[in-house]
Amino acid sequence: MTHSPPLIIGAGPVGMAAASFLSRYDIVPRIVDKRAEPSKFSKALAVNPRTLELFEASGITDKLLALGRKIHGTTIHRNGRIVAEVDFEALEHRFPFMLALSQAATERVLREDLAERGIEIERQIELVDSPNLTEGNAELVHVETQANESVAAPWILASDGAHSLARKSVHVPFPGDTYDRAWVLDDIPLATDFAPDRAHIKLQDDGFLFMMPIHTGEEKPGEPTVWRVMGNYPEPLGQLSESNPVGESQWNSSFHIAHRLVESMNVGKVYFAGDAAHLHSPVGARGMNLGIEDAWVFAELAKRDELSLYHQQRWPIDNAIIQRIRTMTGFVKGESFIKRTLRNLLAPKLLHWKGVREAMLRTVSGLDHPVPLFQPAPEESPTEPQPRTRRRNRG
Structure with missing residues (x-):
């Protein structure tokens, strides 16, 4: 068994974001992914204001803004007419919009950032069932050669998606529910x-x-x-x-839509982020964005050597957001005559109430809670470049 640096399993946007955040603190992880190449599908559609805040200090936000397009609000239609509108300008935030940018493009920016930091994504390396994973002992297989590798890592961040093998290996429950009706x-x-x-x-x-x-x-x-x-x-x-x-x-x-959350955000030395930790409907546009927030908090705690606080910091927030999105989804989908009737009658009226609009905006924008340890940049001059000091990676 070889001793490994910290290990990130999964090189989607959450895993890459975690590697980027960690490298700013001279914590250089190993990041592996079973896929031979990145996904080309759009998947997540938007980067929310909270994510733009979290990426700002690293310079990634500027790169995302250069590629994406601003979405200024949501319009609700019924029977060929507009019945309600919600505008992001009401957020009074320095990023008062959703940034339309496909997940594939966001991942491309993150890959380029990692390359600049000297971090290579090791592809076609898959975690296999690892009985001692909670102790940081991971069994990996090289997909192409079928060569096995045993590593001992100080910690493992599992960002390997909804069907996380890391989560299954440590037998952490993933309770929740799945809708019967397929979405297309x-x-x-x-x-x-x-x-x-x-x-x-x-x-x-x-x-x-x-x-x-x-x-x-x-x-x-x-x-x-x-x-x-x-x-x-x-x-x-x-x-x-x-x-x-x-x-x-x-x-x-x-x-099929599911709402699920792990019972614990970590088991031993294994920590969960993104879809490996929680699932919810795309209503609210929080999936990728919430996972990136997990990654940011994880990196901040790793810098402070306080990973024991990760579950305490993330589980209540992730749980509250999932419940909020479950409620929003149930209202929007209207999969029974009674629910559709109530929705069609109430939605236009409710969205004319300032409190309801603000709650919806803050949920979709990711600004519905404070992030511990995070100090946002000043509100003024959002487009002016801010001075940054970059630390060199070790190794």
Whole structure:
């Protein structure tokens, strides 16, 4: 068995964000991923204001802003008319918007950041069942050669997704529920009159339809905008009465929504972040963003040698957010006649109340709670470059 530096399992946005945050404190982890190459699918659509805050000191925020497009609010439609609007400018924050940027583009920025910091992602290396994982002893296999490797790490951060083998290896319960009804999404170029700087929700007779433009930072002038179209019923494209596809679908998927949270954010020397720790519906746009916040808190505690506080710092916050999003999802999806009727009658009225709008904005923006240990930058001059001092990596 070889002694290893700290080990991150999973090189999605959460694992890479954790490696980036840690490296700022001269903690240089080893990061491995079983995939041969990064995913090219858009997956998460937006970076929220909280994530932009957390990335700001590292310079990553500036790179994301250069690629993405600002989404200024959400418009809710019913029977061909606008029944309510919520505007992010009401946040009174230096990032008063959601940044439309595909997860693939966000991951590209993070990979480039890690390369600049001298951190290599080791691909096609997979964690296999490891009986002594809680002690930091991980069994890895090289997918291509099938060579085995045993490592002893001071700690392991499991950011290996919803089906986390690390979580299963340490037998931590992952309680929650899964909706029976499948949701369907399609990323497709559209010609539409819908404003491209807003997200749109259509309250339908048999559910709902969500639409938002997708940006990668590689768009060419004159190209039709690609939109995410998502609904809680089959063939959501058939509900686009005011929009027409003008190209081939780039990605479509059918999936089941789950709301789950690990009973403990760590077991021994194994810590969980992102989808390995919690799942919730895409309503609220918190999945990737909440995981990146896990990564930031983890790095801050690692710097202070206080990882014993990780569960205490993260579990109550993650739990509160999941419950809030569960409530929002139940209201929006309207999967029974009574629920749809109440939703259609109440949603326009509720969103005219300042308190309801503010609660929705703060949930979607990620600003619905303070982050321990985090000192946000001053509110003024959000676009002016801030002086930064970078520490050299060791090793």
